[in-house]
Amino acid sequence: MRMKNLYKKPITNLRCSSWSRYCSISLVILWTLLILGCILLLHLYSNNNTSLNIIHPPPLPSHFHQLQHVEKENFQIPPPNKKRSPQSKSITPLVDEFLDQDSSLRHVFFPHKTIDPMKTIGKGKNDSYNYYYPGKIWLDTDGNPIQAHGGCILYDENSSTYYWYGEYKDGPTYLHNNKGPARVDIIGVGCYSSKDLWTWKKEGIALAAEKTDKTHDLHKSNVLERPKVIYNEKTRKYVMWMHIDNANYAKATVGIAFSDTPTGPFKYLGSQRPHRYQSRDMTLFKDEDNVAYLIYSSEENNVMHIGPLTEDYLNVTSVMKRIFVGQRREAPAMFKHKGTYYMVTSGCTGWAPNEALVHSAETILGTWETIGNPCVAGNKMFRVSTFLAQSTFVLPLTRFPGLFIFMADRWNPSELRDSRYVWLPLIVDGHEDQAFQYGFDNKLWPRVSIYWHKKWKLPLGWNTF
Numbered sequence: 001m002r003m004k005n006l007y008k009k010p011i012t013n014l015r016c017s018s019w020s021r022y023c024s025i026s027l028v029i030l031w032t033l034l035i036l037g038c039i040l041l042l043h044l045y046s047n048n049n050t051s052l053n054i055i056h057p058p059p060l061p062s063h064f065h066q067l068q069h070v071e072k073e074n075f076q077i078p079p080p081n082k083k084r085s086p087q088s089k090s091i092t093p094l095v096d097e098f099l100d101q102d103s104s105l106r107h108v109f110f111p112h113k114t115i116d117p118m119k120t121i122g123k124g125k126n127d128s129y130n131y132y133y134p135g136k137i138w139l140d141t142d143g144n145p146i147q148a149h150g151g152c153i154l155y156d157e158n159s160s161t162y163y164w165y166g167e168y169k170d171g172p173t174y175l176h177n178n179k180g181p182a183r184v185d186i187i188g189v190g191c192y193s194s195k196d197l198w199t200w201k202k203e204g205i206a207l208a209a210e211k212t213d214k215t216h217d218l219h220k221s222n223v224l225e226r227p228k229v230i231y232n233e234k235t236r237k238y239v240m241w242m243h244i245d246n247a248n249y250a251k252a253t254v255g256i257a258f259s260d261t262p263t264g265p266f267k268y269l270g271s272q273r274p275h276r277y278q279s280r281d282m283t284l285f286k287d288e289d290n291v292a293y294l295i296y297s298s299e300e301n302n303v304m305h306i307g308p309l310t311e312d313y314l315n316v317t318s319v320m321k322r323i324f325v326g327q328r329r330e331a332p333a334m335f336k337h338k339g340t341y342y343m344v345t346s347g348c349t350g351w352a353p354n355e356a357l358v359h360s361a362e363t364i365l366g367t368w369e370t371i372g373n374p375c376v377a378g379n380k381m382f383r384v385s386t387f388l389a390q391s392t393f394v395l396p397l398t399r400f401p402g403l404f405i406f407m408a409d410r411w412n413p414s415e416l417r418d419s420r421y422v423w424l425p426l427i428v429d430g431h432e433d434q435a436f437q438y439g440f441d442n443k444l445w446p447r448v449s450i451y452w453h454k455k456w457k458l459p460l461g462w463n464t465f
């Protein structure tokens with residue numbers, strides 16, 4: 001018995017002491033895990049707070065949401081007249097009607113109504129009268145229709161002023177060689193300035209046509225289209241690139257000019273075929289790291305090319321990437337949001353409108369994917385014709401990340417000087433839910449939408465920096 005007891009006791013003791021050691025070790029581990037967990041949570045919380053401060057926009061005013069309202073635009077398309085065949089191959093009967101000078105819908109496409117910002121100056125507080133009316137005649141501060149087609153907007157930090165550059169087309173429209181395409185002789189690049197993106201003062205012709213030397217690129221008989229201007233911080237020069245062509249669009253080059261001031265006069269340096277390829281519709285894009293890129297329709301408009309410019313922005317480098325191969329896109333307008341690159345393009349149908357597409361890429365020289373038609377309208381005709389217009393530029397509104405102004409041209413091929421501006425809100429919003437159309441993986445992209453509005457204005461506070 002005793003032996004037994006003696007034998008048992010130490011064992012009991014041993015169990016007891018190992019159990020309590022086990023308990024205390026577990027407690028230490030638990031406490032350590034708890035403390036580590038708390039530290040991790042605190043870290044995550046503080047990180048979240050930092051990123052919230054950095055990337056989240058200020059609370060959106062209620063009329064920002066109004067921009068996302070889908071508006072109906074109802075009009076009856078008349079039965080085909082003798083000019084329009086019922087079997088027309090045009091993308092929609094609406095486009096046929098649009099191209100018909102005698103159309104009974106002419107007043108819908110090209111309303112006579114003028115919008116004169118000077119008439120409402122001082123009338124309302126906080127920009128409450130600054131409404132955009134896409135398609136109506138927009139007057140400058142002198143009361144003349146703005147002439148800045150196929151253009152772009154540069155925000156000049158030196159003068160805290162916006163500059164709008166575009167084709168100055170205030171001359172007669174005629175058919176080249178009596179056959180086409182419809183054209184206006186080069187007058188030059190119009191330049192307008194504004195503080196509010198609504199009231200535009202004409203600054204003059206920033207780059208003028210050459211009137212006498214027939215061998216000059218800028219001779220009035222040639223083509224100057226889609227001028228784009230960016231500022232080079234290093235050289236302190238304003239640099240302009242533009243599509244330079246001859247009247248039958250066979251030359252297919254890009255021209256370069258620069259100026260010490262945003263209003264010019266710009267000094268023309270000459271034209272080139274970038275990377276030894278054709279270049280027709282084009283745009284520039286200046287990235288956050290100040291590297292600028294030329295994007296141009298090439299290879300008979302079958303392929304878009306993109307490549308970085310030299311540091312002074314006066315030339316291309318040897319780097320170039322071919323994108324949208326075989327997709328036949330033109331009128332590129334590029335922008336960036338939250339590190340993703342986007343581009344709106346049109347199809348190639350001359351001055352006639354067609355369906356816009358939006359494309360995205362995670363890196364600018366990486367893989368570009370086509371994600372679909374961004375146009376939102378309560379009317380199919382408007383959706384498939386880019387609101388009867390063609391992309392030219394996308395302007396970011398830095399106060400509201402994700403909100404942009406989509407700038408497009410509603411060309412009037414029978415009277416090009418009377419082409420209209422279609423400015424609409426472009427919003428990159430919501431969860432990633434758009435699959436690309438041409439690709440091989442399952443990537444989803446954030447939704448890009450351009451909303452049709454007969455009348456709209458920028459949200460209050462858009463220009464408070």
Ligand code: DGJ
Nearest residue numbers: 181225281330331350351
């Ligand atoms: C479509 C282009 O986008 C315009 O800039 C212009 O070149 C027309 N073609 C000419 O037909």
